[in-house]
Amino acid sequence: MMSITDEIENIVARLLREEKTLVRKEDLTKPLTVVQLETPGIPKNSNTTMATADKEYEIAFPIGTKKFSIRMRSLSYAWRFSYDKGRVAASGLPYNTVPTAGEYYEEGVKMPEGVKIYVACSTAGQVLESVFWV
Numbered sequence: 001m002m003s004i005t006d007e008i009e010n011i012v013a014r015l016l017r018e019e020k021t022l023v024r025k026e027d028l029t030k031p032l033t034v035v036q037l038e039t040p041g042i043p044k045n046s047n048t049t050m051a052t053a054d055k056e057y058e059i060a061f062p063i064g065t066k067k068f069s070i071r072m073r074s075l076s077y078a079w080r081f082s083y084d085k086g087r088v089a090a091s092g093l094p095y096n097t098v099p100t101a102g103e104y105y106e107e108g109v110k111m112p113e114g115v116k117i118y119v120a121c122s123t124a125g126q127v128l129e130s131v132f133w134v
Contacts (some may be wrong), residue, residue, distance in 0.1 A: 040067040040107070040133035047073075053124040056089035057081035059118050065132045070119075073127040075101040081119045085108040 002010075050057050061068065074080055080088040081104060082095040098104050119128055
């Protein structure tokens with residue numbers, strides 16, 4: 001019966017012969033490096049009710065936001081956003097559309113004080129759920 005080490009060496013040798021190199025044999029003898037990833041921070045939840053169809057609503061980012069996610073509670077409707085006031089309520093291009101069941105998120109950001117996003121939906125009574133990591 002083969003040891004597990006012998007089995008691994010045989011698999012690696014076969015992959016190398018077949019030119020399907022996933023791992024080089026010499027890499028198997030090196031110690032693994034564990035990388036500690038930075039946590040995104042403390043999550044803060046927010047809900048924005050868009051009571052009126054095609055009306056612009058404002059969401060202020062907490063200072064120092066590192067990551068955020070914004071999505072419609074009901075996954076049945078698209079919604080619009082812009083970082084410029086007065087763009088999403090009417091057809092005040094440019095704005096971005098998040099499709100039905102879509103989500104708008106960014107990672108690796110650092111929001112300064114005063115950053116706001118403006119949102120709207122063509123269907124009244126919809127709720128946007130936001131999570132901000134600071």
